[in-house]
Amino acid sequence: MKRRHLMAAITAMAAGTAPAIAAGPLQLRVWRDPNCGCCTAWQEHMLGAGFQVEDNLVTSLAPTRRILGIPSDLASCHAGLVNGYALEGHVPAEAVLHLLSTRPAGVRGLAVPAMPIGSPGMEVPGTPDDTYDVIAFGNGGGRGVFMRFRGNQRV
Template sequence: MKLTLIAAMLAATALLAGCKDAGPAKPETTALSDSAGNAAALTLTVYKTPSCGCCKKWVSHLEQQGVVAQTKDYDDLSGIKERYGITPQYYSCHTAVSEQGYAFEGHIPAKYIRKFLAESHPDAIGLSVPAMPLGSPGMEVEGRFMPYDILLLHKDGSASVYAHISDAAMQ
């Protein structure tokens, strides 16, 4: 009986250890200044998978625009997306979260994130560029461009078009 109890306790401990946060203990942080030399006013935490190349390119886009990007690698991002209210039809390969708690899903140009945060959106959870449109920041492929919409995600689970990006110059 004692042996069975000890085995059960060890198994429970092992299972609970597997539920521990898989993210890094210390996020990677890059602080850049804007073109005038001022400290960047926008910080985003970017949740991505360790091997995603386009996520790394999108983070580079953010940094080039003066955004401070703290990256956290996870093997499975579905829990992060669910925590911030992003439903599967709006998923992309990474999720960024502002200090105000807004979620930014996918390859959104930095200027639209800044614009969104400068506005009032009491019924929104954030923005999304579902999937991975060719030519969007981080998805540049041999000069190819596919027009796409940036969606405004509402707290009720619906979405509306926030901006239509018809050419690369709009990014």
Template sequence: MTTNPLSRKFLFLILVIAISIPIAVIAFMAISRPVEGVLSGLSVTIYKPPQCPCCSEYAGYLSSLGARVEIAAIDDIDGLMDRLGVPQDLRSCHISIVEGYIVVGHVPADAIKKLLSERPNIKGISLPGMPPGSPGMPGAREKPFAIYSFNGSINLFLII
């Protein structure tokens, strides 16, 4: 009895697809969610207005990545930003202190990791405003996030 070469090719194709689909699904799941523990051991203090829910969501995001987060509710967030020297154009709803650096707004963990690995001579970094889809903010991401550094001048730090 002879076998049809087309049926062999068809079976081989089915086998390749059957193996490839689970691998693709696992790879997609791995890159589409934050990796737990990427901020393990990091202590973060977040200063936020008392009634701001997105700031609490951001704290949860950092905690889910392994950071130890302390939240301090303050009524005068702008006054704190003035005292810390955060430029008007870089402000957001909350401010975090991370190993002596100022982190303003809903900054993704990748930017914080870059900041701490490079340790530049700056006051801090900011994701200005409250962009949709940023950590802790609802909605879909509309464009890449531009993270700025500041230390008397404002410079582009990272685009994510």
């Protein structure tokens, strides 16, 4: 994650335009299959961005997704929870920090459906990165494009 994005989040908090995220590391709870290597790589991406990760190994993600309110058609390979927001799949840390600093009305969480090549944890050397959307979803079923990335870079 780029330092300027973290600084923007801190500046917004100091100016009172965003709720305080948390003093110190952000707490990220993750639920994943114990045999998933890309989930571990995504957790490393989040750790590198300053998140503190609680890793929960489960045999089925379906109950967790129901509790978090993640739409089934947005499913990927792991689910998470940070500051009351649900996460699904390989959501870049930059998108999560933007969500936490802006707290848009009606948004329940973010998802990156499927497993795009080049998204955090899905890097494949020698293979071009996919361009993909980070989808914001709401409690009432609404959704829309929150951010767009190519690999780990916002476009």
